[in-house]
Amino acid sequence: MTGMKKVLVIGLDCAPPSIVFERRREFPTLNRLMREGCWAKFRTCHPPITIPAWMAMCTSRTAGDMGTYGFRHRKGRSYKEIDLSFSDKITTPAIWDIIAKNDMPSCLVGVPPGFPPKKINGNLISCFMTPDADREYTYPHSLKQEIEARFGKYIFDVRFRTEDRDKLLKGLYDMTRQHFDAISYLIKNKPWRFFMFVEIGVDRANHAFWKFFDKSHNFYSPGNKYENAIIDYYKFLDDNIAKLLALLDDDTIVFVVSDHGAKAMKGAFCINQWLIEKGYLVLKNNPAPGSSLEEADVDWSRTKAWGWGGYYARIFLNVKGREDEGSILPFRYEAWREKLKKELQAIKGPGGEHWNTKAYRPNELFKDPKGNPADLIVYLDDLSWRSAGTLGHESIYLPENDKGPDDAVHDWDGIFIMHDPKREMGKDLGTVSIFDLAPTALDLLGVDVPKEMEGKSLLERSFVDV
Numbered sequence: 001m002t003g004m005k006k007v008l009v010i011g012l013d014c015a016p017p018s019i020v021f022e023r024r025r026e027f028p029t030l031n032r033l034m035r036e037g038c039w040a041k042f043r044t045c046h047p048p049i050t051i052p053a054w055m056a057m058c059t060s061r062t063a064g065d066m067g068t069y070g071f072r073h074r075k076g077r078s079y080k081e082i083d084l085s086f087s088d089k090i091t092t093p094a095i096w097d098i099i100a101k102n103d104m105p106s107c108l109v110g111v112p113p114g115f116p117p118k119k120i121n122g123n124l125i126s127c128f129m130t131p132d133a134d135r136e137y138t139y140p141h142s143l144k145q146e147i148e149a150r151f152g153k154y155i156f157d158v159r160f161r162t163e164d165r166d167k168l169l170k171g172l173y174d175m176t177r178q179h180f181d182a183i184s185y186l187i188k189n190k191p192w193r194f195f196m197f198v199e200i201g202v203d204r205a206n207h208a209f210w211k212f213f214d215k216s217h218n219f220y221s222p223g224n225k226y227e228n229a230i231i232d233y234y235k236f237l238d239d240n241i242a243k244l245l246a247l248l249d250d251d252t253i254v255f256v257v258s259d260h261g262a263k264a265m266k267g268a269f270c271i272n273q274w275l276i277e278k279g280y281l282v283l284k285n286n287p288a289p290g291s292s293l294e295e296a297d298v299d300w301s302r303t304k305a306w307g308w309g310g311y312y313a314r315i316f317l318n319v320k321g322r323e324d325e326g327s328i329l330p331f332r333y334e335a336w337r338e339k340l341k342k343e344l345q346a347i348k349g350p351g352g353e354h355w356n357t358k359a360y361r362p363n364e365l366f367k368d369p370k371g372n373p374a375d376l377i378v379y380l381d382d383l384s385w386r387s388a389g390t391l392g393h394e395s396i397y398l399p400e401n402d403k404g405p406d407d408a409v410h411d412w413d414g415i416f417i418m419h420d421p422k423r424e425m426g427k428d429l430g431t432v433s434i435f436d437l438a439p440t441a442l443d444l445l446g447v448d449v450p451k452e453m454e455g456k457s458l459l460e461r462s463f464v465d466v
Contacts, residue, residue, distance in 0.1 A: 004193065006252040007441045010241060011111070011198035012415070013050060014206050014408075016261035017041050019234060020415045026231060027238040029245065030417065033256060037419035038462045040429035044260040046365045047312050047377060048410045051085050053259035053434065054112050054198060058094040060438035060453035064366020064373070066092050070310065071129075074372050077323050079306075080294045086129065087113045095438050096120055099194055099447055107186045109197035110156075110179065123190045125182065128157035128200045150185060151178050160204040161404030165226060168208055172233060176201040180240040187247050193445060198259075205233045206262045210407035217264040217407065218399065250421040253444050257437060261411030268388035268398040269347070269380050271307035271315070277396070278343065280305040289392040290402065296391055300325035305340060305375075309389030309402065311410045314374035315340065315359075337361065337375055344378055350397040355381040383409050418462055429461055 012020075021039065024031040033039075045056040045063060051071050052063040063069050068085050075081040083089075090113065096106035100121035107123045108114065114127035117139040125147065126137035133154045138144040147154060155178055158171040176199060183197050211219040212226035245254065272293055275281035282302040287295070293306060300318065304327055308314040317340075319333055320326035328336050344359040359378045362369040380387060386409055388402040400406070416432055418440070435455030442449050443457035 004251060005444050005446070006192065006249075007194050007255070007444055008187075008244075008248065008252055009194075009196035009255045009257060009437070009441070010244075011054065011196065012202045012237065012256065012258045013054075013198055013200050014203035014260060014262050014410070015234075015258035015415050016206075016263070016411060017413055017415055018261070018263070019230070020256075020258075023231070027234060029238045029242040030256065033254065033417050033419040035426055036424045037254075037417060038425045038427040038429050039418070040416045040432040042257060042414040042416035042434055043431055044410075044412055044414055044434050046360075047379075048260045048383065048412055049311050050203070050259055051112055055090050055092070055094065057257065057259065057434045057437045058096075058111070058196070059090075059092045060435045060455045061092045062366050062435075062454060064362065064369035065452075066090055067369075067371025069314070069371070069373050069377075074316070074374075076372070079298070079300060079323070084129070085113055086115055087118055088116065089113070093450070095196075095441050096122070096194055098442060098450065099445055102445075102447055104193040104445060104447075105191045106194040106196070107190055107192045108195075109183055109186065110200060111196055111198050112200075122192060123186060125154070125186075126156070127198065130156045132156075147182055147185075151181050154178070154182075157200060158204055160208045161401075161406055162208075163405060165208060165229075168204075169229060169233075172201050172205055173236065176233075176236065176240070180244065184244060184247060187244065194441065199237065201233070202237065202258070205230050206408045207406050210262065210264060212407075214264050214407075218266065219407070248421075252421070254417075254419045255437065255441070256415065256417040256419075258414030259434070261413045261415075262408045263384070263411045265386055265401070265407060265409040266381065266384045267350075268309075268386040268401050269313075270388045270390065270393050270396040270398065270402075271309065271313045271378075272389055272391055273393060273396045274347070275305055275307060275315075276391075280340065281307075283391075287391040289394075291391045293389055293391065301327060304328055304336060307378075307387065307389060308374070309387045311383065311386060313376075313378035313380060313387035315344070315376040315378060317375040341376055344376065347380070349381070350395075355385070357381055383411060385409070418458070425462060427462065429458070432458060432461075 052068045072082045105122035109125045110127045112127040115130040124139040130137045155175040209229040211217040213230045282299040284297040341359040362373040390402045439449045439457040
């Protein structure tokens with residue numbers, strides 16, 4: 001395989017420029033890759049969350065093209081039933097599907113959504129969405145026994161919304177160590193031209209320890225026990241990345257990327273309580289504190305809209321003829337949606353402060369949105385406030401997440417680093433798009449870039465030697 005270009009994509013879920021770039025001297029391996037290669041802020045997709053962002057990166061197609069807008073989606077037009085966004089929901093060709101037509105093998109580890117494992121030309125280990133290690137989680141199926149014989153029962157994720165942070169830290173290190181051991185094994189022992197893995201531990205560390213680390217966080221306390229937990233974990237990652245790079249030849253181009261960034265969470269906004277206050281959502285009785293919408297006794301015949309919680313808010317309108325108990329006449333749908341959009345964007349903070357909230361119709365973000373998107377996609381105060389879907393709280397403003405400890409929210413810019421061992425660049429590309437990775441990887445591998453892709457190859461901008 002000597003002389004043939006190969007591509008290794010190192011995915012660090014949720015890694016932000018504020019850590020990797022601004023503190024680069026604390027991470028000698030990543031710093032070297034930047035110094036010798038090129039780097040940029042990596043502008044993520046709409047909506048800026050793990051699913052669909054990783055597949056937007058690998059397909060160079062929007063969430064609207066894929067019909068996938070988050071970890072879960074509404075089941076038909078049900079008020080309360082949901083489906084999860086497993087791998088079978090993604091039918092858009094990704095990098096590994098495209099190069100397989102040129103008989104190029106791939107290895108994938110932890111790329112979401114990776115469960116259930118799909119057949120690929122190569123080897124695959126599923127992602128954190130895998131329910132447990134008793135399931136089939138590899139392709140081929142025999143790879144499961146091969147991995148477990150060497151590294152034990154596979155660890156897909158850790159419980160990060162917990163107050164037992166000592167246990168969480170141990171779990172993070174154990175999981176990440178095992179992942180890198182398995183990845184090293186595959187690099188050395190399996191054929192590949194394209195290799196990609198995603199380490200979910202980065203996301204978990206950020207969400208669990210951000211308030212201990214970020215001096216701007218509302219709950220930061222100087223000198224706390226976990227003040228260095230995030231940076232120490234990133235240093236651990238940096239050491240493990242160095243060991244991986246030592247396994248590569250000079251024909252391997254390395255990318256280090258993240259699907260989105262991270263920043264301090266200012267609080268959680270109770271979207272359904274706000275909808276109740278505004279008269280859009282009508283309940284038949286008062287809910288218990290912290291109740292989910294699924295538990296509430298909703299008067300759907302009088303309800304105009306309801307919402308979902310998450311790092312962004314999804315708002316659904318109750319349309320006659322579309323929903324079972326729709327209350328909005330179809331010819332009034334756009335008027336109601338525009339009214340609600342304006343009111344959402346006018347929401348102020350708990351102290352009356354201005355919020356930079358944006359509410360979008362799906363067709364404002366996507367050319368032809370497929371699947372079953374929400375009627376409005378809402379980013380509260382430029383993502384600084386999480387959407388809380390639960391009910392019965394004393395205020396519509398919560399100081400913390402309503403679903404357990406979570407200190408961070410997502411941010412628009414992730415990280416992008418590209419390194420060619422045969423060419424020293426040291427170039428800051430400014431900002432590039434998450435959609436640019438797939439065209440660039442295909443270009444490096446000598447494969448034609450499909451015209452449907454949203455992004456562009458970065459080879460001319462980066463001066464990578466091809």
